[in-house]
Amino acid sequence: xxxxxxxxxxxxxxxxxxxxxxxxxxxxxxxxxxxxxxxxxxxxxxxxxxxxxxxxxxxxxxxxxxxxxxxxxxxxxxxxxxxxxxxxxxxxxxxxxxxxxxxxxxxxxxxxxxxxxxxxxxxxxxxxxxxxxxxxxxxxxxxxxxxxxxxxxxxxxxxxxxxxxxxxxxxxxxxxxxxxxxxxxxxxxxxxxxxxxxxxxxxxxxxxxxxxxxxxxxxxxxxxxxxxxxxxxxxxxxxxxxxxxxxxxxxxxxxxxxxxxxxxxxxxxxxxxxxxxxxxxxxxx
Numbered sequence: 001x002x003x004x005x006x007x008x009x010x011x012x013x014x015x016x017x018x019x020x021x022x023x024x025x026x027x028x029x030x031x032x033x034x035x036x037x038x039x040x041x042x043x044x045x046x047x048x049x050x051x052x053x054x055x056x057x058x059x060x061x062x063x064x065x066x067x068x069x070x071x072x073x074x075x076x077x078x079x080x081x082x083x084x085x086x087x088x089x090x091x092x093x094x095x096x097x098x099x100x101x102x103x104x105x106x107x108x109x110x111x112x113x114x115x116x117x118x119x120x121x122x123x124x125x126x127x128x129x130x131x132x133x134x135x136x137x138x139x140x141x142x143x144x145x146x147x148x149x150x151x152x153x154x155x156x157x158x159x160x161x162x163x164x165x166x167x168x169x170x171x172x173x174x175x176x177x178x179x180x181x182x183x184x185x186x187x188x189x190x191x192x193x194x195x196x197x198x199x200x201x202x203x204x205x206x207x208x209x210x211x212x213x214x215x216x217x218x219x220x221x222x223x224x225x226x227x228x229x230x231x232x233x234x235x236x237x238x239x240x241x242x243x244x245x246x247x248x249x250x251x252x253x254x255x256x257x258x259x260x261x262x263x264x265x266x267x268x269x270x271x272x273x274x275x276x277x278x279x280x281x282x283x284x285x
Contacts, residue, residue, distance in 0.1 A: 031178040035171055039186065042168060045120035046273075047149060047186040048110055048265065050103060051202050052133025052193030052224075059097040066090040099193050099225060100136045105258040106191065106224075107140025107148070113266055115146050123188060123269060124149055128179075129161050129170060133193045138164035151179050180205060188273055189220040189265050194228040210251050211244075220268040222261055226254040 017023055069090045073079045079087075107125050114123040127137035129150025141148035142164045150165030153173045161170055173179040184206060192203045203223075209215040223229045238244045255261035 028175060028178060031173055031175055032181070035182050038168065038171075042147075043120045044124050044149070044169075044186065045122055046188045047124050047126040048114075048189045048191065048269075049126045049183050049187045050107065050133065050137035050191045050193065051128070051195060051199050052099065052103060052136075053195035053199060054128075054130050054132035054134060055196075056096050056100050056132045056136075056194065057093060058100050058136075059094065062090070062093040062097045066094055096194065099228075100133065102224070102258050103133050103136035103193055104140040104143070106261050107137045108144045109140075109258060109262040110265060111141040111144035111146035111148070113262075115144065121147065122273075126151065126183065126186070127165075128152065129165055131160065131162055133195065135162035135164060138162055138166075141166075151182055153179050184209065184215065187219060188217070188269060189222070191222045191224055191261060191265070192229075193224045200233075207248075207251055211248055218272050220265055220272075221252040222255050222264065223252050224255055224261060226256055229254065 011017055012026075018026060066087075069083075069087045073083050073087050076083060110123065111125055114121075114125075117123065124147055125137055125141040126149040127134040129138070129152035134150070138148045138150060139162075147166040147169060148164065149169045149171070150161060151171050151173060152161050153176065161172070171179075171182070173182075180202065183202065187206075190203075190206055192199060203221075206215070206219070206221060210219060210221070235244075235249055239246050239249065253264060255264060
């Protein structure tokens with residue numbers, strides 16, 4: 001009597017193969033198709049993306065930390081250079097915490113406005129899904145009882161999914177370029193809060209796509225916090241050195257309060273992507 005050999009697994013069910021270098025293209029395609037499927041089922045048509053540092057914390061958190069550092073400094077008869085540096089850093093974190101609070105408020109205002117567009121869902125807040133400004137964006141949407149998206153990325157540090165992302169709209173990416181694709185593909189507006197290398201990378205990539213007309217759709221780009229951005233990037237010097245044209249500086253706008261940014265984005269999105277039905281109400285374009 002012949003022994004029946006055990007059937008080998010089908011290739012698309014073989015975990016060892018799927019996690020091998022040979023299946024890299026399969027994993028890349030999966031990070032395109034799986035989010036597309038979920039966005040379709042969730043009836044999400046477009047987004048407002050909010051970028052910013054993972055390191056900016058809520059004001060309450062920064063104040064607690066500052067008090068702890070101050071207590072340590074005051075208890076020391078001769079504070080070390082390390083302690084004094086720590087106190088200056090804690091004080092700076094308190095100052096920067098305004099951006100966390102203002103990101104929450106801007107997201108809340110935008111979500112309150114966008115919730116009236118229910119089918120399909122329009123202008124849904126989208127963040128990187130992690131802590132800091134990303135958390136603030138998702139938190140503001142939750143406070144407005146709206147949905148929000150989190151496009152998380154697997155990193156060895158900093159990045160973890162915050163608890164404010166809506167159920168079913170929390171994504172985990174391995175490939176940065178696929179995550180960036182989904183940031184841009186659905187976006188009708190981008191708000192860039194203060195941040196570091198990652199924030200600048202994402203911001204510059206979007207500006208390059210707009211500048212080179214690879215991005216065909218109109219998109220509003222807001223650099224939130226001109227005091228920060230004009231200090232860390234000298235845009236005028238880029239023009240003076242001939243690296244960009246003066247017209248390129250019109251690709252983005254500076255805003256410094258939630259209300260100012262909200263009015264700008266609401267008016268842009270209404271004018272560009274919504275039309276009036278004659279009864280004073282806006283309809284989808």
